[in-house]
Amino acid sequence: MSRQSIPFGLPSRITMTPIRYVILVVFILISLYSILSLSNESYGQKTSMSNLFNSSNEEKGTEALVDDVKSFNPQLGKANAVFLMLCRNEEVDGAVKSIRELEDRFNHEYHYPWVFLNEVEFTDDFKKRVGMVTYSKVEFGVIPHEHWYQPDWIDEDKASKTRKQMEENNIIYGGSLSYRNMCRFNSGFFYRHDLLQKYRYYWRVEPDVQYFCNIQYDPFVYMEEHNKTYSFTLTMLEYVQTIPTFWNTMTDFIKKNPQYVAENNAMDFLSTDGGRSYSLCHFWSNFEIADMNLWRGEAYTKYFDHLDTSGGFYYERWGDAVIHSVAAGLFQSKDQIHFFKDIGYQHDYFAHCPEGASWSTGKCSCNPKDNFDFTRFSCLGKWLSVNS
Numbered sequence: 284m285s286r287q288s289i290p291f292g293l294p295s296r297i298t299m300t301p302i303r304y305v306i307l308v309v310f311i312l313i314s315l316y317s318i319l320s321l322s323n324e325s326y327g328q329k330t331s332m333s334n335l336f337n338s339s340n341e342e343k344g345t346e347a348l349v350d351d352v353k354s355f356n357p358q359l360g361k362a363n364a365v366f367l368m369l370c371r372n373e374e375v376d377g378a379v380k381s382i383r384e385l386e387d388r389f390n391h392e393y394h395y396p397w398v399f400l401n402e403v404e405f406t407d408d409f410k411k412r413v414g415m416v417t418y419s420k421v422e423f424g425v426i427p428h429e430h431w432y433q434p435d436w437i438d439e440d441k442a443s444k445t446r447k448q449m450e451e452n453n454i455i456y457g458g459s460l461s462y463r464n465m466c467r468f469n470s471g472f473f474y475r476h477d478l479l480q481k482y483r484y485y486w487r488v489e490p491d492v493q494y495f496c497n498i499q500y501d502p503f504v505y506m507e508e509h510n511k512t513y514s515f516t517l518t519m520l521e522y523v524q525t526i527p528t529f530w531n532t533m534t535d536f537i538k539k540n541p542q543y544v545a546e547n548n549a550m551d552f553l554s555t556d557g558g559r560s561y562s563l564c565h566f567w568s569n570f571e572i573a574d575m576n577l578w579r580g581e582a583y584t585k586y587f588d589h590l591d592t593s594g595g596f597y598y599e600r601w602g603d604a605v606i607h608s609v610a611a612g613l614f615q616s617k618d619q620i621h622f623f624k625d626i627g628y629q630h631d632y633f634a635h636c637p638e639g640a641s642w643s644t645g646k647c648s649c650n651p652k653d654n655f656d657f658t659r660f661s662c663l664g665k666w667l668s669v670n671s
Contacts, residue, residue: 355420360393362503364484366419367473369400369465375409377491383416385488389498395486396420398478402431402464422478430472431464433597442597449600454524457600467596469568469603471587474575483576489569495627496637496645502572502623512574513611514621515566516628516635517655518662523563525600528593530561533609536589543582549612549620552662552669564662565608569630572623573611582614617670622663 366385370378382397396419399405405423414421433442442460449457456462479485484503506514537544555562577583587606595601611620625641627649628634635656636642636649656663 355396356394356418358394358396358420360395360501360503362395362484362501362507363482364395364486364503365479365482366390366395366397366488367400367479367485368397368488368490369469369473370490371401372403372406372409374490375412378409379412379416381488381490381492382413384492384494386417386419388494388496390417390419393501394419395503396422398476399423400426400473400476400478402426424476424478426468426472426476430475431468433460433464437594437597442594445598445600449524452524454522454600457525460597463596463600466601466603466606467591470596470601470606471578471591474578479575484572484574486572487568487570489630492569493629493634495629495634495649496625496642496647498626499645502626506572506574506621509621510619511621512577512615512619513566513607514572514623515568516570516623516626517567517630517633518564518666519567519633519655520563520660520662521565521602521605525602526561526595526605527599529590529595529599529601529605532590532593532595533586534558536586537613540582540585543586544613545615547616547618548614549617549669552617552666553609553612562662562665564665565602565605566611566620567630567633568602568604568607570626570628571607573607577611577615580614583610586610586614622666 368378368381378399397413397417399413399421401423402425404425410421410423433439446458446460473479474485484506486503502514505511550558552564553562554560590596590601590606624635625637625645627636627642627645627647629649633655634649634653636651636654637645637647638651638654641647642649642651655661
């Protein structure tokens with residue numbers, strides 16, 4: 284078949300290679316751009332190479348910011364629960380360490396959210412570093428002024444004399460006003476914070492603590508399914524010099540409100556003489572998993588108000604561990620308090636290391652021989668005997 288003649292200047296389909304198509308399209312686009320740029324100055328400015336380059340940088344900056352505040356994984360745990368940390372900006376290293384420990388040992392499978400509270404705003408650096416070590420939801424809150432600072436009705440002259448005297452007597456945190464603020468806040472206000480209103484259970488976490496073992500079940504769900512309202516890993520004696528009038532103040536409340544004392548309570552743990560004096564035993568509250576409905580209830584609310592108006596947080600040095608322990612031990616059955624013997628934990632020099640099968644199945648990194656459980660100042664033996 285003869286080939287048809289082709290007009291001069293037009294390529295045939297046989298000779299029109301792909302590269303020539305590309306060149307033709309580019310030529311047409313450049314021509315259109317030139318015409319639009321000349322006829323519309325604003326179009327030329329908006330589409331200039333320099334402007335496109337700057338826009339690209341802005342987008343990268345936005346992407347970096349989004350990456351810093353990255354999206355979180357949806358919660359897989361079944362309980363209405365949260366991790367709670369009271370922390371200062373300068374404690375960020377210890378906070379990151381504690382979060383990383385709990386995420387690795389437990390929360391990477393459950394994605395329970397975290398709430399961080401401070402009496403001042405958290406810095407961007409704190410938020411960024413915390414966000415880097417968890418894929419769970421994180422929220423940062425400021426404590427209301429009236430929940431943190433010493434109330435105006437406290438006699439500061441009297442309170443300062445106490446601090447000075449305790450400091451001279453080398454009582455730990457005896458001279459610290461901020462420590463007293465913290466103890467009062469942890470005793471009666473943290474569960475009132477707006478960020479915690481949507482939750483029922485909380486797991487208190489301190490900066491710079493250690494979790495030794497894999498946690499192979501959900502402690503929050505365990506608490507809920509077994510009707511537990513308070514739990515601990517360490518229990519010990521309180522410094523008697525810090526609470527000289529606490530027990531009498533507490534028993535005064537009980538005498539006026541006997542209806543709040545539960546049957547089958549833990550008075551035998553709290554007292555060796557039927558309630559006339561305090562054994563000094565308490566659950567160490569820097570680790571506690573608890574039901575906030577216990578603190579939100581009428582009994583605890585009136586109990587805390589009674590203690591608070593006495594001024595003991597500032598005229599002495601009452602700690603939240605004692606306040607919580609006595610309430611948990613008296614306002615409910617002792618069966619609702621749980622010892623998490625399989626959760627390995629250390630705060631400062633005090634450690635609980637699981638033993639036996641719990642130690643091996645939990646892949647624990649601690650030495651069971653380095654254990655505070657049955658030492659001189661521990662109350663674990665007493666607790667176990669009361670609940671045997």
